[in-house]
Amino acid sequence: MTRERMLAPSRVIRATPQQAGGGRDRAALVQKARESIGRGSRSFAFASRLFDRDTRERAWLLYAWCRRCDDIADAQDHGGTLGEQTGKQATDRIKAIRALTDRAFEGLPTADLAFDAMGQLATESGITREMAEHVIGGFALDAREWRPRTEGDLMRYCYHVAGAVGVMMAYVMRVDPKDGEMFDRACDLGIAFQLANIARDVVEDDAAGRCYIPTEWLAERDLTPGQHTKPGNRFELAALIPRLIDLMEVHEAAARLGTKHLRFRQRWAVLSAARIYGAIGRKVRDRGQLAWHRRVVIGPLAKTGHVIAAFFEALVNSPPTPEHMPRWTRGELVPIKGW
Incomplete structure (x- = not known):
């Protein structure tokens, strides 16, 4: 009886080696x-x-x-x-x-x-x-x-897509894993960025069949998902944006507290990004119902101005204590199994 030959000798077959990258x-x-x-x-x-x-x-x-x-x-x-x-x-x-x-x-x-x-x-x-x-x-x-129904739903989504990235960025910057306060502040920064993005991109998101403004908020203005960005509804939609930006600014202010313990260049970079994204959110709010006629951007000259301002902010390294700390903390926003 002839034995079936292996395609390769067993001594040649090796498991794929585990290597970084x-x-x-x-x-x-x-x-x-x-x-x-x-x-x-x-x-x-x-x-x-x-x-x-x-x-x-x-x-x-x-x-x-x-x-x-x-x-x-x-x-x-x-x-x-x-x-x-x-x-x-x-x-x-x-x-x-x-x-x-x-x-x-x-x-x-x-x-x-x-x-x-x-x-x-x-x-x-x-x-x-x-x-x-x-x-x-x-x-x-x-x-x-x-789609988010409540403010809490919105904030959990922001945690997933941005706050959790902020936590990973804290590891990138070699923050002590035992320093929970620093990770909370990194999470706050990611959430602030995402809230600015949601305000800026609300019309683009609607075109893709998505809505991140809580349905409870929309109902207060007699708006429904899918209809909220129609030209005739822009005034009511714009009235909701300050609520998003107020949340953004609370998390932005809290995030600044964490920069105090970073190395100078890390602090400078983080404060620069915070200023640029904060400016995006405030620009959307200030434009009112005209905010979505064209995409809100921060031009090179304005970005340079924010970087210069962040340099001096990082140099002084004395972030003010916020009047209010975030209602939605990292501990409340981490995923619930099955959520």
Whole structure:
């Protein structure tokens, strides 16, 4: 009886080795991540240059993963036109994000530079798979056409898509893992950024079938999701924006307290980003019903002004104590199982 030959001798077959970044060259990962942030967010790219080299490179690696997850979830490339957002395709894309992220944290190659970048970053920074899952949870909410009903729902969504990223950025900046207060403030900053984004992008989000303004807020103005951005409803819609920006400013002020304990260049970069995103939110509020005639941006000259102001703020390093601390804390916003 002839024995069937193996395709390869057993001594040749080896398990895929576990290596940081899936075995990719770190410099190549950093370069691709730098290109990604340059394409995807001019504001973050601008502020990131103020970090020291190590922090800057790790921030780019984190951004690359976040951007790629966002693009996979929305079937797009560095923003732009959204692909199919509902049904099995959307669910399958979330599964793919989770599978690739799992491989990255296991030190296995993913065939995707952005996920290998996360694998590299996790090895260097101590970021965990659970932290990444908090962010992925936000994409999963969008995939199932979720909409916030209450302010608490809105804030939990902001935690998922931005506050949790702020927590990971604290690891990027090598904040002591035992310093819970610092992680709370990092979370506040991410939430503040997201609230500014929601105010600015409300019409774009509606065009994609999404609404992040709580339905309870809309009902108070006799607005319904899907109709709230119609030209005839812009005045009532604009009346809700100060409420979003008030929340933004509370979290923004709290976040400033955390910068006091960062190294100077980290503090400067974070304060610059806070000023730029805060300016976006306040510009939307101040334009009223005209806020969405064209996309609100902060131009290069204004950004430079915010960076200069942040330099002196970082130099003095004496953030004022906020009049009010956030109602929604990180401890309240972390995911509830099954939420």
